[in-house]
Amino acid sequence: MSKFCPSCGEELKDDAKFCKNCGASIPTNEQAQTTENMQQNYPIETAGNDHKVAMILGYVFAILIPIIGIIIGIYLATRNDSPNAQKHGKYIIILAAIIWFISLMMLR
Numbered sequence: 001m002s003k004f005c006p007s008c009g010e011e012l013k014d015d016a017k018f019c020k021n022c023g024a025s026i027p028t029n030e031q032a033q034t035t036e037n038m039q040q041n042y043p044i045e046t047a048g049n050d051h052k053v054a055m056i057l058g059y060v061f062a063i064l065i066p067i068i069g070i071i072i073g074i075y076l077a078t079r080n081d082s083p084n085a086q087k088h089g090k091y092i093i094i095l096a097a098i099i100w101f102i103s104l105m106m107l108r
């Protein structure tokens with residue numbers, strides 16, 4: 001399989017390191033293939049990974065944030081030394097539960 005100069009398009013020998021026509025340095029087969037593989041695989045894999053991470057984070061936060069709200073609400077609701085904290089704790093639990101319920105309904 002013959003190569004071509006990336007600079008001027010001159011046909012070259014497989015083992016040519018420099019173009020005999022314009023003198024440009026020619027990447028070896030190995031380097032050329034590595035570059036080609038990186039160009040082909042890198043953007044696709046990165047995009048796929050990014051979406052996967054975003055999806056996982058989305059699920060984690062969608063599930064965790066109402067749970068964190070409920071945990072904080074339970075913490076406040078069980079503060080026997082402060083009726084005000086208990087009242088707001090219950091509100092926080094109800095609010096987090098409603099938000100959780102709405103997000104579950106929107107998935108359907």
Ligand SMILES: [Zn+2]
Pocket residue numbers: 005006007008009010019020021022023024
């Ligand atoms: Zn050339």
